[in-house]
Amino acid sequence: MNQILIVDDEKDMRRVLSNILKEDGYTVYEAGDSGQALNFLTRESPPDLFLLDLKMPGEMDGIELLAKIKTTKPEIQVIMLTAYGDIRSAVKATKLGAYDYFTKPFENGHLLLTIRRALENQKLTQEVLQLKNELKKELQLESLMGTSPEIKKIFDRINKVACTNFTVLIEGESGTGKEIVANAIHWASLRRDAAFVAVDCGAIPDTLIESELFGYEKGAFTGADREKKGQFELANHGTIFLDEIDNLPYHVQSKLLRMIQERKISKLGGKHASPVDVRIIVASNIPLVKLVEEGKFRSDLYYRFNEFKIELPPLRKRKDDIPFLSKKFIDEGNMELSKNVKGLHQDSLAMLINHHWSGNVREFKNVIKRAVLLAEDLIEPSHLIFDNATLHLPVIPEIIPEEKTKEGVSLREITKRAVHLVEKREIERALFKSSGNKSKASLMLKIDYKTLLTKINEYQIKYGTDSMENAP
Secondary structure (H helix, E strand, O other): OOEEEEEOOOHHHHHHHHHHHHHOOOEEEEEOOHHHHHHHHOOOOOOOEEEEEOOOOOOOOHHHHHHHHHHHOOOOEEEEEEOHHHHHHHHHHHHOOOOEEEEOOOOHHHHHHHHHHHHHHHHHHHHHHHHHHHHHHHOOHHHHHOOOHHHHHHHHHHHHHOOOOOOEEEEOOOOOOHHHHHHHHHHOOOOOOOOEEEEEHHHOOHHHHHHHHHEEOOOOOOOOOOOEEOHHHHOOOOEEEEEOHHHOOHHHHHHHHHHHHHOEEOOEOOOOOEEOOOEEEEEEOOOHHHHHHOOOOOHHHHHHHOOEEEEOOOHHHOHHHHHHHHHHHHHHHHHHHOOOOOEEOHHHHHHHHHOOOOOHHHHHHHHHHHHHHHOOOEEOHHHOOOOOOOOOOOOOOOOOOHHHHHHOOOHHHHHHHHHHHHHHHHHHHHHHHOOOOHHHHHHHHOOOHHHHHHHHHHHOOOOOOHHHOOOO
């Protein structure tokens, strides 16, 4: 039941309003001045709506009390009550956040209808705030990318740089989550309440990229029949994320460098530069320093971008996150497809860990989503359809003995054993291909010789040529 506070110094008016509202099913409280009203504002569960007289005795008048309410509890709805001659003040009140205003005397039915609409508006406002809070929570990096040591290091770097105005360069293979990291930096920064504008430089034709970034004035070229704001202007006071910055044409690089130096933008066809306050985050699939060396990217612009660098590891180098990502994408797939897939068969987990994942998390998500569509209870190896044919390992027959799985084994333990089995198999393959030559095998596996010897002893691998006859 909604609670309404009537704030009016006229006792008769409070009584009339109270009777009307109680008949309509509301819980009603009364206050004769601003001091009494403030006591209600500090309650653990304050009223949902204030009926507030514009003129009243006490420390504050209606306008001042309205400002206090909206500063302290912006979700509380306020409807102003005023005499006929105070219309100008009532209009001012709506600009300060009042839902509506009524002049005395008022029509009861109209007032009750407005109260219902105000309370519906309050509900919608609370739902929007809740969704925003959930979105902020969801944008925490751990909930999107995993909890591996590699991701924790990235999160630590985000926390260090977020509240600065450093330009951030994010490098990593396609599908590693560069936009997720850029978004996380924005949400953790002081600019979180302003816009986050993402621009895919690789998807915009070279002839349009300059006007897309900086905008143009009316008449700047044929067909420019009106002024257009550029992405930098749209991101003013917020963050702009320039993805695939390696695709930026050389002539636009020069203009972007000047913009960063002067913090002003010049529209196509414009005569004057306008100041802009924007945080810049850029991303590239290719190391920019390599493009600088090849003469394809300006070195001075590279150094402007490289104030702070974050390098994202490919999924194959953070396989500790695969169980977490599996659960995340299975849950998403269940929701999207109205399925109830419970998880992964242990052999399926081994296959996922063993796969190269050239497409990284983006490829991984596609594989899991297809598997959820095909599976009924658990995702079996037959449900895993990979984007390429690089996986030829036979299914590992048993990671954990059946009798132990009945007792319950942690996913971390299953993952650890799966990794050990895959490592052992790949070492056996390398030794087989090198005819038992450990030096060649270490080169094939890209690990040092001492590490290989340690793992051979750890996994008790028989590495003589004769013993490798049956290697896969």
